[in-house]
Amino acid sequence: MTMTYFTEGQSVAEVLGRHGPNVDERLAEVFGSLVSHLHAFAKEVVLTESEWEVAISFLTRTGQLCSDQRQEFILLSDVLGLSMLVDAVNHRRPPGATDSTVFGPFHVDGAPVRAMGDDICLDGKGESCLFTGRVLDLAGEPVDGACVDVWSDNADGFYDVQQPDEQPRWNNRGRFLTGPDGRYEFRGIKPTSYPIPDDGPVGQLLGQLGRHPYRPAHVHFLVTAPNHQRLVTHTFVAGDPYLTSDSVFGVKESLVTEYERLDDQEVQWRCHFDFVLAPDDPGPEGALGA
Template sequence: MMHYFTEERSVETVNARMGKDSDPRLAEVMACLVKHLHAFAKECHLTQAEWEIGIDFLTRTGQICSGERQEFILLSDVLGFSMLVDAINNRRPEGATENTVFGPFHVEDAPIRTMGENISLDGKGEPCLFEGKVIDLHGNPVEGACVDVWSDNADGFYDVQQPGIQPKWNNRGRFFTGKDGAYAFRGIKPTSYPIPDDGPVGKMLAKLGRHPYRPAHMHFLVTAPGFQRLVTHTFVGDDTYLDSDAVFGVKKTLIAPFERLEGAETLWRSPFDFVLTPA
């Protein structure tokens, strides 16, 4: 039975228009989206003017997107949606290292480096030794794991944000574990930095009284045959923004020790083991 659109039956009327030959999963997702989108408008009594502001916001968000910038991902991040989707899809047993957001600054095929090599190429920042092991849930070392790492420089920028200013592959590298599962490399103690806040998302944060900063962190992508891919960060434990990360990426288990080394050329040491989950 066909129903004409009314406020009371808006969800049922819209979802009834889906054809019998539609993709089942697409139909399920879209029906759920319509249900909650309509409930949102009804709950906050959305005005016509507010709806038009929302359309303008989404339009400007799309217009600022480019090959180097994805404002919609940024929007998803600051709403906590990226972290929610990540959490739903990466439920792991107790003891396994937790996932967090991937972020927009990973670059494929970073140079493969030897263990202990320095990834900081611009000479800025406080030198830091990162080391630990890649192990399974039983504590056994994982051989042949790829530890792909990247971070900002001492000024709070990734190399892809400053082409021609930073050396290519600055603060990036891939390391492969041996039989002992150990990894080690030298970089810098990371610094906190703001997400790009000169666009619609940044203006929205300002209107909400929110800052755009991420706490200092090192990115890790750890992969090994027979194990789930691990996308995570390690965070500097005394950072000002740990409790207010703009993209909600901090988890207590990912706060790593950063030990000051007195009288050494390398000023800091950050030990951290990564515990992988079977595929």
């Protein structure tokens, strides 16, 4: 048996050669590629020990900030463009289907199911907006029984989970179930631009890179329906100054939406957007741990 040892030139082979005989095939593929790219990166930049220590400290502090209310690692993935890339390679939409974008860290399961036309703004702040539209299939037919799960920041740029002692629970959140006409309608507020949490290591990294932390004004949607692919997307406010410099790269041109000013004392704006769902196609299982 030939004895081999770790060397700079054989680093990848040595690490991968330590795997046991019954490793999951997909895990071996992903981990092998990760090790190969990490080692190539370290060799390419000639990573110094002090730089490696800074990186370990950065990752440690990132993990220490994670909680039920905050996911600093998701923010890191977002600002690196990795979240959008993973979304892109996993959700290649057929022509005509609504584009997806990043899920974000502020979705909460179990938002109340509300009646069509209900107001999801519970804190009384912001400019009232009427949101209308339809959920359609690729043939343009309405989708009955679709669930339109919506959430957004308040007028100050914060989600309710960021201010649990200041905002009412479920503020600017709700789920709406479509009928045979596929229509949805609710009242909320015209969203505002806001910075991602930038008081932690990810925010410090953005500052060092000369990047701002702002996201353009948007509303989140999760649209689900039987026999159709789940759609995670946003609609963005046309004319927002951060559309082309979104800190998490989430903007797609097809999702930029006009907000119509209304001559109404109670509702100042209207936003209409139709969601087009792709048919369900689960495809081959390939996720780690599946």
